[in-house]
Amino acid sequence: MKKTxxxxxxxxLAAMAQPxxxxxxxxxxxxxxxxxxxxxxLLRQLTKxxxxxxxxxxxxxxxxxxxxxxxxxxGADKVFLQECMVPHWVRGGQDKAVITEIDKKKTSRTLDxxxxxxxxxxxxxxxxxxxxxxxxxxxxxxxxxxxxxVYYNHGFDPTNVKPFVSYGQxxxxxxxxxxxxxxxxxxxxxxxxxxxxxxxDPHTGSTRYNDSFPKIPCIAVGPRDAxxxxxxxxxxxxxxxxxxxxxxxxxxxxxxxxxxxxxxxxPDQYITIGGHLDSWDVNEGASxxxxxxxxxxxxxxxxQAIGYxxxxxxxxxxxxxxxxxxxxxxxxxxxAKAKNEKHVFALESDAxxxxxxxxxxxxxxxxxxxxxxxxxxxxxxxxxxxxxxxGGADVGPLNRTFGIPVGELIPDPQRYFDLHxxxxxxxxxxxxxxLLLGAVNMAALIYLVDKYGL
Amino acid sequence: MKKTxxxxxxxxLAAMAQPxxxxxxxxxxxxxxxxxxxxxxLLRQLTKxxxxxxxxxxxxxxxxxxxxxxxxxxGADKVFLQECMVPHWVRGGQDKAVITEIDKKKTSRTLDxxxxxxxxxxxxxxxxxxxxxxxxxxxxxxxxxxxxxVYYNHGFDPTNVKPFVSYGQxxxxxxxxxxxxxxxxxxxxxxxxxxxxxxxDPHTGSTRYNDSFPKIPCIAVGPRDAxxxxxxxxxxxxxxxxxxxxxxxxxxxxxxxxxxxxxxxxPDQYITIGGHLDSWDVNEGASxxxxxxxxxxxxxxxxQAIGYxxxxxxxxxxxxxxxxxxxxxxxxxxxAKAKNEKHVFALESDAxxxxxxxxxxxxxxxxxxxxxxxxxxxxxxxxxxxxxxxGGADVGPLNRTFGIPVGELIPDPQRYFDLHxxxxxxxxxxxxxxLLLGAVNMAALIYLVDKYGL
Numbered sequence: 001m002k003k004t005x006x007x008x009x010x011x012x013l014a015a016m017a018q019p020x021x022x023x024x025x026x027x028x029x030x031x032x033x034x035x036x037x038x039x040x041x042l043l044r045q046l047t048k049x050x051x052x053x054x055x056x057x058x059x060x061x062x063x064x065x066x067x068x069x070x071x072x073x074x075g076a077d078k079v080f081l082q083e084c085m086v087p088h089w090v091r092g093g094q095d096k097a098v099i100t101e102i103d104k105k106k107t108s109r110t111l112d113x114x115x116x117x118x119x120x121x122x123x124x125x126x127x128x129x130x131x132x133x134x135x136x137x138x139x140x141x142x143x144x145x146x147x148x149x150v151y152y153n154h155g156f157d158p159t160n161v162k163p164f165v166s167y168g169q170x171x172x173x174x175x176x177x178x179x180x181x182x183x184x185x186x187x188x189x190x191x192x193x194x195x196x197x198x199x200x201d202p203h204t205g206s207t208r209y210n211d212s213f214p215k216i217p218c219i220a221v222g223p224r225d226a227x228x229x230x231x232x233x234x235x236x237x238x239x240x241x242x243x244x245x246x247x248x249x250x251x252x253x254x255x256x257x258x259x260x261x262x263x264x265x266x267p268d269q270y271i272t273i274g275g276h277l278d279s280w281d282v283n284e285g286a287s288x289x290x291x292x293x294x295x296x297x298x299x300x301x302x303x304q305a306i307g308y309x310x311x312x313x314x315x316x317x318x319x320x321x322x323x324x325x326x327x328x329x330x331x332x333x334x335x336a337k338a339k340n341e342k343h344v345f346a347l348e349s350d351a352x353x354x355x356x357x358x359x360x361x362x363x364x365x366x367x368x369x370x371x372x373x374x375x376x377x378x379x380x381x382x383x384x385x386x387x388x389x390x391g392g393a394d395v396g397p398l399n400r401t402f403g404i405p406v407g408e409l410i411p412d413p414q415r416y417f418d419l420h421x422x423x424x425x426x427x428x429x430x431x432x433x434x435l436l437l438g439a440v441n442m443a444a445l446i447y448l449v450d451k452y453g454l
Numbered sequence: 455m456k457k458t459x460x461x462x463x464x465x466x467l468a469a470m471a472q473p474x475x476x477x478x479x480x481x482x483x484x485x486x487x488x489x490x491x492x493x494x495x496l497l498r499q500l501t502k503x504x505x506x507x508x509x510x511x512x513x514x515x516x517x518x519x520x521x522x523x524x525x526x527x528x529g530a531d532k533v534f535l536q537e538c539m540v541p542h543w544v545r546g547g548q549d550k551a552v553i554t555e556i557d558k559k560k561t562s563r564t565l566d567x568x569x570x571x572x573x574x575x576x577x578x579x580x581x582x583x584x585x586x587x588x589x590x591x592x593x594x595x596x597x598x599x600x601x602x603x604v605y606y607n608h609g610f611d612p613t614n615v616k617p618f619v620s621y622g623q624x625x626x627x628x629x630x631x632x633x634x635x636x637x638x639x640x641x642x643x644x645x646x647x648x649x650x651x652x653x654x655d656p657h658t659g660s661t662r663y664n665d666s667f668p669k670i671p672c673i674a675v676g677p678r679d680a681x682x683x684x685x686x687x688x689x690x691x692x693x694x695x696x697x698x699x700x701x702x703x704x705x706x707x708x709x710x711x712x713x714x715x716x717x718x719x720x721p722d723q724y725i726t727i728g729g730h731l732d733s734w735d736v737n738e739g740a741s742x743x744x745x746x747x748x749x750x751x752x753x754x755x756x757x758q759a760i761g762y763x764x765x766x767x768x769x770x771x772x773x774x775x776x777x778x779x780x781x782x783x784x785x786x787x788x789x790a791k792a793k794n795e796k797h798v799f800a801l802e803s804d805a806x807x808x809x810x811x812x813x814x815x816x817x818x819x820x821x822x823x824x825x826x827x828x829x830x831x832x833x834x835x836x837x838x839x840x841x842x843x844x845g846g847a848d849v850g851p852l853n854r855t856f857g858i859p860v861g862e863l864i865p866d867p868q869r870y871f872d873l874h875x876x877x878x879x880x881x882x883x884x885x886x887x888x889l890l891l892g893a894v895n896m897a898a899l900i901y902l903v904d905k906y907g908l
Binding site for chain 2: 030031034035040158163196198380381384433434440
């Protein structure tokens with residue numbers, strides 16, 4: 001009885017953070033990353049030497065090779081490729097859109113547009129434009145849709161302090177907008193780009209066709225051109241010629257790139273850290289998600305460099321296909337299940353390399369309490385909150401498969417949607433110190449979870 | 455007795471924030487700024503139409519005129535200019551530095567340099583270079599200094615998570631470095647620019663001569679050239695020709711630009727909100743401190759636009775001369791004292807227009823407790839902490855004169871020293887949403903202080 005009591009007393013004590021030791025360990029990790037971090041140089045390599053790397057593309061295959069070699073050179077105990085079939089969508093040509101006022105036959109303006117990812121196009125579609133604000137207006141005016149190109153003007157609500165809330169509110173127009181318009185006979189769709197940026201860059205991203213309706217071409221238009229179109233639509237009728245060439249080639253072989261630091265105490269229990277290696281084709285995929293890729297490699301490099309011996313096996317994963325299929329994250333979880341692996345926690349970085357503000361998690365109440373008890377250890381590095389807003393896309397399948405806690409780094413979000421899926425998502429828009437601090441905060445959280453569990 | 459007790463009960467209650475009402479009021483302020491904010495457009499005007507505006511320059515006079523008109527157009531009850539004498543330093547020419555290896559007489563490289571503000575120069579000085587790390591090395595090697603140009607290589611410590619800590623540690627080389635070297639007979643000084651930026655832009659900023667020693671010319675060198683110089687200095691001896699032309703014209707008339715929203719309950723008690731209108735001459739003064747200027751105007755505009763009636767008189771001040779003299783802030787406090795004004799609180803913005811993280815204050819323990827009780831009202835907008843690290847430079851004299859609490863907005867600091875006093879401090883390096891959120895958080899704090907006191 002006495003023994004049991006002691007054990008009961010002992011267990012919670014062992015599971016509690018020891019502030020002084022842990023503060024010193026985290027400082028050591030931080031100093032290593034801020035002093036010797038390679039993340040910024042690695043990001044330059046990935047973005048400038050390889051560039052855009054949509055799943056299935058030759059650039060993606062190059063990125064896999066780069067990822068494998070880079071992980072091997074930066075301290076991995078072991079690196080392996082995990083094969084998974086990925087979609088192979090190609091843009092197929094130069095997206096274009098020109099609008100002309102119907103009455104006057106004189107005004108014509110070329111808009112800056114990009115076809116949506118996964119969309120199908122086989123040349124030019126010309127039709128009158130029905131410009132509407134949202135789905136409610138689509139339903140009210142469904143009888144006017146037939147034979148027209150529908151333009152959804154619905155934009156970000158600037159009063160949302162968190163731009164991801166705005167993205168959540170407007171993302172449905174990119175995803176479901178084309179099929180919902182096709183249902184009523186539309187021949188094409190254009191959406192306002194999902195951004196509040198003052199620049200005119202259009203922002204691509206996946207659409208999802210509903211197989212019940214015709215798969216009509218669809219494009220996103222730059223914000224300033226969107227303003228122009230919307231203003232004109234209030235005054236006059238106009239037509240648009242939109243040219244797109246998107247099509248799907250057969251699914252092809254892709255790879256998750258996986259590195260390990262072997263656990264000393266629980267080698268068969270896994271903590272996963274990752275970002276996605278693929279990106280859209282129109283940019284360098286710097287903030288989406290080159291920063292997550294180099295965060296992942298940097299954490300591994302730094303832990304190895306300071307001689308850290310993890311209790312659990314740490315898996316560093318560059319996921320194959322987040323943007324237009326989530327096949328990488330899905331495969332990783334399926335393989336883990338097939339091999340009956342034991343997973344403890346998974347953390348990803350897929351919201352940019354900006355100054356960290358905290359983490360978003362899918363955890364239970366007790367786990368959240370434990371995380372909150374670590375805030376004093378993390379706050380010197382920027383993390384001041386854990387929010388219950390779920391993990392990221394690529395660790396989602398692990399959560400759904402095993403019910404394990406998952407999380408995502410939350411960097412400052414204000415600039416993310418200026419770059420997200422736009423041509424402006426390039427290396428130059430990433431700041432070295434902000435990038436390194438993301439790795440510091442992630443590594444510190446991994447250290448705590450590895451030491452105390454979650 | 456009963457009455458007294460009631461009064462005692464009533465007072466603290468009245469002074470406590472009423473969460474629901476206050477949350478709604480702050481949301482109204484935030485929505486107004488995020489939806490209709492003019493700060494970004496005003497910053498474009500100030501930076502692109504006027505540009506660099508060192509105190510005493512014709513551009514500074516233009517900025518005063520712009521500030522007055524802009525404040526008048528954006529809701530002020532009253533705008534006035536407060537005259538103060540300001541220094542009138544001019545760069546006087548094209549700063550230049552060329553280094554040559556002494557032994558080989560062949561390597562010569564032109565460095566990217568800027569003379570330090572307030573420094574004096576009258577042409578070209580050529581001498582052998584003594585490259586040292588810090589003041590300790592200067593003291594150890596003082597016998598070697600005579601007739602040489604001293605180069606201080608001391609840079610930012612990258613392991614400081616807060617770059618302002620690094621600035622605090624290295625600022626002494628810019629301020630005191632020239633005179634400390636002149637004391638031992640140096641004929642010129644070059645410092646490593648106060649930045650961790652990966653770019654090669656040199657960063658100017660004020661030096662402070664000690665009148666006891668010769669006022670030798672001094673320059674800051676870009677970080678990449680600094681690396682080159684330091685590396686070369688480990689291998690060989692070299693000389694440098696540095697050309698600078700800085701000189702002081704007679705002090706001239708400058709102005710603080712002051713606008714008011716009249717208090718309804720305590721019209722003779724003042725809350726001050728401000729930023730400094732002057733900037734260095736080599737850039738557009740966008741983040742230092744155009745953002746503080748437009749924060750100030752935006753807060754006034756938004757409070758007026760939503761019909762807010764302040765209890766205290768709110769003073770919106772564009773200070774005349776922070777960069778090389780602090781004459782504006784000093785004059786403002788001196789006038790307040792001369793007129794026996796009652797000041798309650800002063801808040802400034804002089805750390806950039808990046809996403810806000812909190813405020814730094816000079817307050818007592820009770821005031822800090824009160825501020826902390828407001829965190830739940832401010833955190834939806836980004837503010838998660840108040841730190842006791844003091845107010846900014848321009849509100850410092852008010853604090854020293856009246857002992858009143860003062861504070862400064864703390865935006866994310868990671869990018870500030872990439873731009874600070876460098877050519878890269880331009881409009882394009884400011885993000886609209888980040889900028890507006892700074893005004894939101896400041897306005898919310900002002901609302902709370904105006905309502906509940908501090």
